[in-house]
Amino acid sequence: xxxxxxxxxxxxxxxxxxxxxxxxxxxxxxxxxxxxxxxxxxxxxxxxxxxxxxxxxxxxxxxxxxxxxxxxxxxxxxxxxxxxxxxxxxxxxxxxxxxxxxxxxxxxxxxxxxxxxxxxxxxxxxxxxxxxxxxxxxxxxxxxxxxxxxxxxxxxxxxxxxxxxxxxxxxxxxxxxxxxxxxxxxxxxxxxxxxxxxxxxxxxxxxxxxxxxxxxxxxxxxxxxxxxxxxxxxxxxxxxxxxxxxxxxxxxxxxxxxxxxxxxxxxxxxxxxxxxxxxxxxxxxxxxxxxxxxxxxxxxxxxxxxxxxxxxxxxxxxxxxxxxxxxxxxxxxxxxxxxxxxxxxxxxxxxxxxxxxxxxxxxxxxxxxxxx
Amino acid sequence: xxxxxxxxxxxxxxxxxxxxxxxxxxxxxxxxxxxxxxxxxxxxxxxxxxxxxxxxxxxxxxxxxxxxxxxxxxxxxxxxxxxxxxxxxxxxxxxxxxxxxxxxxxxxxxxxxxxxxxxxxxxxxxxxxxxxxxxxxxxxxxxxxxxxxxxxxxxxxxxxxxxxxxxxxxxxxxxxxxxxxxxxxxxxxxxxxxxxxxxxxxxxxxxxxxxxxxxxxxxxxxxxxxxxxxxxxxxxxxxxxxxxxxxxxxxxxxxxxxxxxxxxxxxxxxxxxxxxxxxxxxxxxxxxxxxxxxxxxxxxxxxxxxxxxx
Numbered sequence: 001x002x003x004x005x006x007x008x009x010x011x012x013x014x015x016x017x018x019x020x021x022x023x024x025x026x027x028x029x030x031x032x033x034x035x036x037x038x039x040x041x042x043x044x045x046x047x048x049x050x051x052x053x054x055x056x057x058x059x060x061x062x063x064x065x066x067x068x069x070x071x072x073x074x075x076x077x078x079x080x081x082x083x084x085x086x087x088x089x090x091x092x093x094x095x096x097x098x099x100x101x102x103x104x105x106x107x108x109x110x111x112x113x114x115x116x117x118x119x120x121x122x123x124x125x126x127x128x129x130x131x132x133x134x135x136x137x138x139x140x141x142x143x144x145x146x147x148x149x150x151x152x153x154x155x156x157x158x159x160x161x162x163x164x165x166x167x168x169x170x171x172x173x174x175x176x177x178x179x180x181x182x183x184x185x186x187x188x189x190x191x192x193x194x195x196x197x198x199x200x201x202x203x204x205x206x207x208x209x210x211x212x213x214x215x216x217x218x219x220x221x222x223x224x225x226x227x228x229x230x231x232x233x234x235x236x237x238x239x240x241x242x243x244x245x246x247x248x249x250x251x252x253x254x255x256x257x258x259x260x261x262x263x264x265x266x267x268x269x270x271x272x273x274x275x276x277x278x279x280x281x282x283x284x285x286x287x288x289x290x291x292x293x294x295x296x297x298x299x300x301x302x303x304x305x306x307x308x309x310x311x312x313x314x315x316x317x318x319x320x321x322x323x324x325x326x327x328x329x330x331x332x333x334x335x336x337x338x339x340x341x342x343x344x345x346x347x348x349x350x351x352x353x354x355x356x357x358x359x360x361x362x363x364x365x366x367x368x369x370x371x372x
Numbered sequence: 373x374x375x376x377x378x379x380x381x382x383x384x385x386x387x388x389x390x391x392x393x394x395x396x397x398x399x400x401x402x403x404x405x406x407x408x409x410x411x412x413x414x415x416x417x418x419x420x421x422x423x424x425x426x427x428x429x430x431x432x433x434x435x436x437x438x439x440x441x442x443x444x445x446x447x448x449x450x451x452x453x454x455x456x457x458x459x460x461x462x463x464x465x466x467x468x469x470x471x472x473x474x475x476x477x478x479x480x481x482x483x484x485x486x487x488x489x490x491x492x493x494x495x496x497x498x499x500x501x502x503x504x505x506x507x508x509x510x511x512x513x514x515x516x517x518x519x520x521x522x523x524x525x526x527x528x529x530x531x532x533x534x535x536x537x538x539x540x541x542x543x544x545x546x547x548x549x550x551x552x553x554x555x556x557x558x559x560x561x562x563x564x565x566x567x568x569x570x571x572x573x574x575x576x577x578x579x580x581x582x583x584x585x586x587x588x589x590x591x592x593x594x595x596x597x598x599x600x601x602x603x604x605x606x607x608x609x610x611x612x613x614x615x616x617x618x619x620x621x622x623x624x625x626x627x628x629x630x631x632x633x634x635x636x637x638x639x640x641x642x643x644x645x646x647x648x649x650x651x652x653x654x655x656x657x658x659x660x661x662x663x664x665x666x667x668x669x670x671x672x673x674x675x676x677x678x679x680x681x682x
Contacts, residue, residue: 031481035488083468085409134662138669143409143468144613145665147606148658154603155654277603282476285469322487324480331476338469339459 009351013292019343020290021304024333031328032321042321049314050307056314058192061202062268064306066091068205069260070280071287071298073253076212078293080249081229086131086146087257088281089153090124094258095265096157097123099174099272102181103165109180113200116183116266117259124258125251127153132250136243142250150277158274165272173273183267201263206299208256213295225249257281279327283309286330289337305330376642380634382503382522386593387637388630389530390415393585394608395615395622396537397578402617403541404574405554405677406460409471412605413478414449414582415589420482421448422587423495423597430498438501442526442587449583450576452478457575461568464681475605483599496596501526524592530584537581538619550574554675557682567682607633610661616673629657 029039050060070087077084084090098120107115127149134140167175179186183199192198216222227235228245236242260280265272287305291297312326336343394411401408426441433440455477459470487493506520506528541547550570552560557567585608586601611629615621636653639645665672 031484085468085472130662134666138666140662140665140669144609145662147409148610148662151603151606151658152655155651158654159649159651279479282472285472289469322484322493324484324487327480328477328484331473331480334469334476335455335459335473338465338473339463341463341465 009354010348013297015347016340016343017290017292017297017301017337019347020333020336020340023336024329027332028325028329031325035321037319037321042315042319042325045315045318046308046311046326049311049317051311052314054191054193055195056310058195058198060303060306060310062195062197062199063309064302065199065201065205066260066264066268066280067283067287067305067309068299068302069201069208069263070257070284071291071302072205072208072212072295073256073260074284075288075291075293075295075298076216076256077249077253078288079216079229080225080245080253081232082135082246082249082253083143084128084146084250084253084257085143085285086127086149086254086281087260087284088277088279089146089150090127090254090257091261091264091278091281092150092153092157093127093254094120094124094261095272096153096160096261097258098262098266099165099177102177102266103175112181113183116181117204117262120258120262120266121255122258124261125255127258128250128252128254129247132247132254135250136246150281154277157272161272161274167271172275174271177266177270181266182270183263184270197268199263199267201259201267204259204263208259209295209299212252212256216295221248257284260284283330286334286337289334376645378517379642380631380638381518383593383638384627384631384634385519385527386524387634388626389524389527389592390585390588390604391608391611391630392534392623392626393530393581393588394605395611395626396534396619397580397582397585398609398612399615399617399619399622400537400541400550400581401575401578402612402678403554403675404550404571405557405675405680405682406457406571406575406578407467407471407679408456408575408578409468409609410453410456410474410478410605411582411585411608412601412603413471413475414453414579415586415601415605415608416475416478416482416599417452417579418445418449418583418586419589419594419601420486420495420586420597421445421583422590423497424486424489426497426590427495435499438526438591441497442584442591445583445587446580449579449581449586451579452583453575453579454572456579457572460681461571461575467679467681479599482597486597486599494596494598497590500591500593500595526588526591530588533581533584534619534623541619551675553682554677557677557680561682571682607657610657613674614657614661614664616668617675618673632656 032039032042051057073087074084098116101119102116131142131145131149134145135142161174162171165174167173183201184196185200188198189196224240225245227240228242232242283305287298287301290301308326308329312323315321316323394415397414398408398411422441422445425444426437429437429440456470456474459465460467483493486495501524503522503524506523510516510520549560549565553567553570561567607629611625612622615625632653635645636650639648639650639653
């Protein structure tokens with residue numbers, strides 16, 4: 001009898017991601033218990049709120065769309081050795097550019113969509129270009145420069161929108177974009193029972209995931225970008241233009257976050273508010289980390305976080321638990337993915353014991369076979 | 373113009389002091405080698421705890437509640453900062469990610485608790501610090517009117533704390549060890565000093581200072597916890613970098629930024645300033661920090677072991 005080949009157990013990204021999620025949910029449950037509520041009921045209402053009917057599923061998908069693009073931006077930057085903490089600013093830059101272009105230009109719906117997508121990508125890329133240049137030529141750390149860029153975007157939007165895009169009623173947001181200037185699609189809205197949150201951004205996001213996966217896995221460019229991220233000096237020695245790669249990586253990352261801004265401001269909400277630094281820029285870090293910085297992983301973690309975000313309103317409407325619970329859970333999950341060393345050690349210890357048992361068994365059976 | 377400046381000065385000072393404490397919070401932590409991007413989070417925690425403590429204590433203790441609230445906030449901030457310390461010192465996690473997570477935890481957790489306390493999530497205090505003139509000094513020509521008129525006592529407390537930390541970092545052996553942890557931790561370890569312990573102390577001090585920054589906002593110009601310190605923590609980090617990780621540097625940088633931001637806030641009220649678009653004043657600190665980073669890129673004074681786990 002041939003012994004089944006035993007594959008050694010090792011901790012991997014999936015197990016670590018699941019551990020972080022479980023601990024995040026446990027922390028959430030603890031917080032609910034602390035205020036004397038029932039955690040199971042709260043979680044059940046989150047699920048119900050996110051998936052109860054077609055309209056709510058549309059909402060979940062729409063929220064996930066933005067998170068997917070931001071997560072992809074940050075994941076891509078991670079893979080190329082950069083930490084894009086400035087996605088918030090790039091979202092604002094992309095959203096502002098797309099909204100401005102949409103108001104300024106008159107085109108039929110489909111060419112219009114391409115135009116605002118392009119302008120959003122371009123603005124996000126420019127917002128990434130500056131930190132990229134600073135990193136490549138002046139060795140300024142991108143974490144610091146992108147944070148500065150976040151607040152520059154915040155204040156530019158703060159003064160630009162009331163001055164040029166103001167709506168008839170509120171000082172704090174732009175006018176509502178009409179349907180033919182947004183990413184909304186009638187047929188998609190009809191499928192989802194009239195919910196106009198879900199928009200063409202979803203297809204943009206999925207397309208971007210495929211493109212980034214292709215670039216990273218199948219092209220020389222992707223290989224070079226990853227090589228620079230892995231070891232800047234090694235890559236330089238191998239003849240890769242390091243400075244060009246750093247700038248390009250930051251631009252692509254910025255562009256992807258810019259697309260997230262388009263999907264959010266020109267699809268999900270249809271207008272741009274001032275005085276808000278979009279939290280998606282930071283939630284995207286959670287999405288990227290939980291998805292182990294892989295494009296496919298990002299899709300699933302964006303759906304998970306989208307579900308939490310979409311269901312939190314329904315939960316707080318039906319229980320006494322405040323909606324910030326969902327954000328706390330996301331924050332705790334980031335904290336635990338940051339400290340994943342802890343889980344890696346924990347699981348490796350567990351697995352080592354199991355593996356040792358198996359190895360003992362395997363060597364015994366080998367002896368028997370040799371005897372024959 | 374002079375008239376304008378004397379009118380703006382009290383606001384600029386009031387705005388600068390939390391910024392100075394936030395910057396100092398970043399400085400103490402980074403000089404020990406722990407990147408501190410969670411000043412915003414510490415400030416929020418202090419903002420929240422001081423508002424909650426003062427709103428509870430004020431009916432009982434009256435005016436003393438303000439000082440008590442600040443102290444409680446500092447203790448709370450020090451405890452909260454253990455999250456960052458544990459991740460970045462004991463578990464050797466990426467300090468930027470840990471800092472981001474700590475910021476997000478602060479943002480969501482404070483509002484979560486606040487909503488359970490008041491429903492709306494806003495907590496206001498009855499009365500903040502009453503402005504007063506500093507006796508004698510307010511009669512000094514020029515600076516008397518600029519700096520010693522209409523001041524909060526918390527301003528003097530914070531400047532005292534800043535001076536204390538300057539002394540602590542540069543004139544004591546504790547400070548020398550702390551700074552050495554940020555430059556060359558293995559040298560410190562070989563001298564028989566526990567680097568982890570030093571860094572824990574530094575991060576907790578940093579948490580207390582950050583929380584004090586938030587608390588000062590409550591007792592001076594804000595008066596109400598509303599779930600956001602509007603990026604002041606990040607502005608403080610920018611000031612720390614612009615001030616090149618030095619106490620005197622951050623003093624200058626925060627006043628510089630404080631004045632720029634205040635001018636942006638009030639520019640529409642004064643004819644002499646209204647010709648500049650306010651957005652210029654607001655983005656000015658960030659742009660100038662980027663420029664400073666470029667200029668200092670060859671000779672940055674950043675602690676050498678900043679961000680490196682030991």
